[in-house]
Amino acid sequence: MRAAVGQAVLGAMLVAAVLAFATMQDFHGLHVAGVTRVTVAAGSLSAWLAFVAFVVRPRRSAAASATDILVVHASQTGFATELAERTAAMLRDGGKAAVARSIGELDAVPADAARLLFVVSTTGEGDAPDVASVFRRDAMGVRPRLYGLHYGVLALGDRDYANFCAFGHELDRWLRDGGATPWFDLVEVDDGDDGALRHWQRQVALACGTVATADWSRPAYGAWRLRERRLLNPGSLGGPCFHVALVPDDPASLRWKAGDIVEIGPRRARDDAELLPHREYSIASLPADGELHLVVRQVGVGSRWLTEGASPGDRIDLRVRPNASFHVPGDARPVLFIGNGTGIAGLRALLKARIAAGYRRNWVLFGERQANVDRLHVDDLERWQAEGDVERLDLVWSRESRGSRYVQDRLRASAVEVKRFVDDGASVYVCGSLAGMAPGVDAALRAIVGDRALEEMAAFGRYRRDVY
Structure with a gap:
């Protein structure tokens, strides 16, 4: 590569010298022969520079160029990621070059992609996982030209919720509308159903020309x-x-x-x-x-x-x-923890990890019903605040407050401080109830920092949720 670059640069210098000589030879004849010589020399230079650009152009990584099948996952609780990695491993075992990547790493379908598999979950009442927010907005907000692309979709969901597998179906419609060709019909998985996962394995193996490995099942307990x-x-x-x-x-x-x-x-x-x-x-x-x-x-x-x-x-x-997707940051950035009810569980573990690492810029906003009886590990929160491991603690009691009854109300009331905290680089973690709290907090944060900013925070791991 270095030799090729050296030859290309030397050649460019030589052509440049020819061009200079051509223009000096007949200045007075510039309008006749001089122009011809300059034009020829310039054309030669342009051709050589084009060759130089080809030789020294940035190379795609070996991993990217060698990838035959890209398996894209959009996960809220880690299960879609696990299945995508299993899918890629199955394809590699069958002799295919396959790699799994998060949808958060993509802002569009890769231009050179010919074969894609998607493993996507649905969160809440039909929403895309948080990590897919930017892709959904920027890529799926327009109609692409995806002719020549072949794909498959594994949609994860739970029939106990409305809009079963909604994001998977939305993604499938968008791909079809863009001209992509499905290898097989979308595969729905209800609460990790083993039969649906076996069907996915076999469909993928058939479409990709490989052999399915042993049937998947949930890892042993x-x-x-x-x-x-x-x-x-x-x-x-x-x-x-x-x-x-x-x-x-x-x-x-x-x-x-x-x-x-x-x-x-x-x-x-x-x-x-x-x-x-x-x-x-x-x-x-x-x-x-x-x-x-x-x-x-x-x-x-x-x-x-x-x-x-x-x-x-x-x-x-x-x-x-x-x-x-819900792991604590591994650095000293500030973190805003928001939750209610049994959501204290996830927040408690994250706070323990932050404190053990010596990170003390922690703001906790937690809500329950009554201060004297609904103290779900609130003693821990108060002790950590007293010891300086929690910078700020807001407790909201819905049955006792006349103003900010819920955590989303306290967020709005503290909008200036929240915006300043986020501008300082804070990450936001939300854990607790899907009904009421999670959408209320999301709406409050959007009002404070803006829709685009919050979606980009989600895509880059600064806005994370564990809600149910």
Whole structure:
């Protein structure tokens, strides 16, 4: 490469000298022969410079040029990322060059892409994952020309929510409208359904000309034990809420990062033939605590079994799922933590991680019903503030306030301070209720920093949510 560049530069210098000589040879004949010589020399120079540009043009990385199939994931809780990486690994095992990338890294469909697979989740009541906000706005806001592109879409969702797999269907329509050709019909996955995932594997293998590996299934659950269960809100106007502590049979299983998700496996209640579904919870502790803590409200049969049916010492089938989209920043930037109810679980783990790392620019805004009974680990928050590990603590009690009843109201009332905090480089983390709180906080933040700014914060990991 260096030799080629050297030859190209030397040649350009030579042509430049020829051009200079041509113009000096017959200044008086400039309008006749001189022009001809200058034109010829200039043309030669242009041709050579074009060759130089070709030789020294920036090269695409080997990984990019060698990629045969790009697997794009849009994840809210890490499951879509996990499946995209499995898909790419399956294709590589079959001899294909494949790589998985987050949709947050893209502002459009790559111009040279010929084969794309999308693994996308839907959050809330039909919304795109936060990481997809800029792609949805900038790329999907226009009709592209995608003729020649072949693609497949795996849409993750939960039929308990309205607008099942809505973002996956929206993406599929946009690709079709742009002229792209689907390899196969969109594959819907309801709550991690194994049958739908097997169907995806086989469709991808058939379309890409490879062999499907062994059928996927949820990773095996480990054996954990219920060590402690404690009611956190006696006398509350809301449902009973419990602190739950679990320990693994194998101490090596005490591995996770703040922000990760726990899955409690399906089980049968005592003396009951009914199979209770798996449930997911935000983790409220760090491995250094020696226990895995949850904050569980007694809602639904699965949570009722964990908070009432199981006894201390009982086996709990459990696995931790990484959730990189909700991991704490690894630097000293300020962070605004916003949450309500059992959302304290995720915020508590993130704060523990920040404090352990020595980062103290933490602003916490937390809401519940009544100050004297709904103190879901609020003692921790107040202690951290007193010790200087929390810079500012706003507690909002909806049944006792005449002004800012909810966290979104307090956000709006503190708009100037919030804007200043964000301008200082703050990240924003939201954990808690999907109904009311999450959309209210989102609307308040949009009013404070602007739609485009908030969407770009989401795309670059400065606005992260774990809402349910």
